[in-house]
Amino acid sequence: MPLALAAPGPHGPVIHAANRAAELAGARIGARAVDSRAICPALRIEPAEPDRDAARLARLAFWARRWGPWSTPDGDEGIVLDITGTAHLFGGEAALLAGIQAGFARAGLTAGLALAPTRGAAWALARFAPGRPICTDPLPELAPLPVAGLRLSGETLLLLRRLGLKTIGDLAAIPRLPLMRRFARAAPSDNPLIRLDQALGRLAEPVQPPEPAAEFFAEARPAEPAMAAADWLPGLLETLCARLAAADRGCRRLCLSVFRTDGERRDIHVAMAAPARDPRHLLRLFDGRLERLDPGYGFDLIRLAAEAVEPLEPAQPGLDGTAPPGLALARLVDRLAARFGNGAISRPLPRDSHVPERAETPGDPLVAAPPPPARADRPIRLLTPPEEIRVLYAIPEGPPARFVWRRQTLRVARHAGPERIAPEWWQDRPGTRLRDYFRVEDDSGLRLWIYREGLAHDGRGGPPRWFLHGIFA
Known part of the structure; x- marks a missing residue:
């Protein structure tokens, strides 16, 4: 039997879909239903249900x-x-x-x-x-x-x-x-x-399937439309963390969703640096964010789902009641990221390079790992880029005795070095000059890390130049 589905149109119902028999009989998608029935009197038309x-x-x-x-x-x-x-x-x-x-x-x-x-x-x-x-x-x-x-x-x-x-x-x-x-x-x-x-295939068009339903979640259905999610969040966290603990799991990402009475949905996402299931810690990550949640005319369903779950075995605290090592750092990263945003928090990652500015690179802010160990002969703070200094008097084969930096004339009271760092030939441009680093201290106790770029008559440019690269704590 010719069968077609009709949907409302600007000038009456139009054909939304048709089976093979209806298409052979003359029914076309987008045509008015009355015109299609005039062409094929045996056409059966049913209302379409797109949802x-x-x-x-x-x-x-x-x-x-x-x-x-x-x-x-x-x-x-x-x-x-x-x-x-x-x-x-x-x-x-x-x-x-x-x-x-x-x-x-x-x-x-x-x-x-x-x-x-x-x-x-x-x-x-x-x-x-x-x-x-x-x-x-x-x-x-x-x-x-x-x-x-x-x-x-x-x-x-x-x-x-x-x-x-x-x-x-x-x-x-x-x-x-x-x-x-x-x-x-x-x-x-x-x-x-x-x-x-x-x-x-010249432009990528990956498949983006819908995410599967969360395995661990907790829901609350107020008897009447509610206006504040903060009243329900502590109980939801207690329920969710209890379910996670029963399965020896911890969450890395939480989604708080409120379903409003007008059919809209609002979400708040928080992420953790390490798997967690402590309700008190997770509750602090929502501080200052629930106020920005627009409840509209109220919501009748609030849902808290763990979107990313990882194994988390129970940890034994120390005899003095202290938390396991690394937990305090992870929770600090969580609080900072929740307050300032993920992009504002980063940690250095070591790289295999002896050039100071290449030895570290910013890493994932939501990975609570300790920073790479600092060398005692290197400053913690590096200037990016290094600032050129004007030498007033230099010691032969040594650091400058006096130099000008940021309109200040500094006199070197003590120094150590040099430490020579050669260019990395596999990635530096041809003609890159070597560096001789010195640790210097002025009369006021300010400790600086300076270097001389190049040597006299090295055939790679003019006279050597001096730069200030770091400041010691």
């Missing part, structure tokens, strides 16, 4: 993960599945596609399938190529297909047809500059050049 269709498609996409670990709905009528590294488990790519089609058939569904190196190429081949194509080189396979295979809007497709570009091969063959000017203001999802590059 239920989307929920069904999401469940179907999750069910399709039996053929690959990542899958997600693709628009209103498709599923994209990443099968990287899994085809051999099903007897090869051809056998995998046949098995997928058989699985959908057992569920009472028909599906157009295609396998390609890119998401855009697979989308076009599944809808416009016959059979179950397996693509290895996108451009030759996509060239004869219509430009509608690039996932463009109707207005853009009409414009391309008026320009004489009917196939993807026609679009790929013409110069890009005129099209770049014409579609400069188009959205990325409706730009034919961007869509072409995605289909050919």
Whole structure:
């Protein structure tokens, strides 16, 4: 029986979807329902339910993960599945596609399938190529297909047809500059050049599947719409941490969600430097953040979920009641990151280099590891970049006796060195000069780390230059 689903339109119901019999009878998606029934009097029209269709498609996409670990709905009528590294488990790519089609058939569904190196190429081949194509080189396979295979809007497709570009091969063959000017203001999802590059693999378009439901969570449902989440948070943390402790787990990331009565949802995320399940510590990470949560007309559900969970065995405190080593540092990092933001906190990571400014690099702020051990002959604070100093009098083969730094004239009372550091030939430019470092102290006790760049008559530039690189504590 010809069957079509109708959705509200500007001038009455329009065809939202149709089965094969309805399409053969003349029903077209987007046409008015009364016109389609006039063409085919036997056409049966039912109201469309897009929300239920989307929920069904999401469940179907999750069910399709039996053929690959990542899958997600693709628009209103498709599923994209990443099968990287899994085809051999099903007897090869051809056998995998046949098995997928058989699985959908057992569920009472028909599906157009295609396998390609890119998401855009697979989308076009599944809808416009016959059979179950397996693509290895996108451009030759996509060239004869219509430009509608690039996932463009109707207005853009009409414009391309008026320009004489009917196939993807026609679009790929013409110069890009005129099209770049014409579609400069188009959205990325409706730009034919961007869509072409995605289909050919020139631009990345990774699959972003929805995250699975949290394994550890706690919920509260107020009897009446509530306005403040702070009243419910301590109890939720106690419940969540008890569940984590029962499974010997700790959380690295928490999400507090409030579901408002108007259908909106608001989230607050906090992250930890190390796995934790102490309710008092986790509660402090929400200080000053709950006030920025807009409750609207109130919320009727509050949910606290552990989004990242790791094993955490019970730790024995010391005989004096002190916490295990490293725990205090991790909690300090958590509090600082919660107050100032993750980007404001960093720690140095050691690098295999003897050049001082390359020996460390900023690391992950949410990793509570001790900093690399400091050398006694190196200052803790380095100037970036080193500041050039003007030498008034220099000791032969030694440091300057007097020099000017930041408009101050300093006299060297004591010094130690030199420590010679040669250039790293595998990454420095040719002609880079060596350095001779000195630790100097002036009359007031200020201890500085200075170096001479180059030697006289070394053939790598003019006279040596002096710089101040660090200040000792």
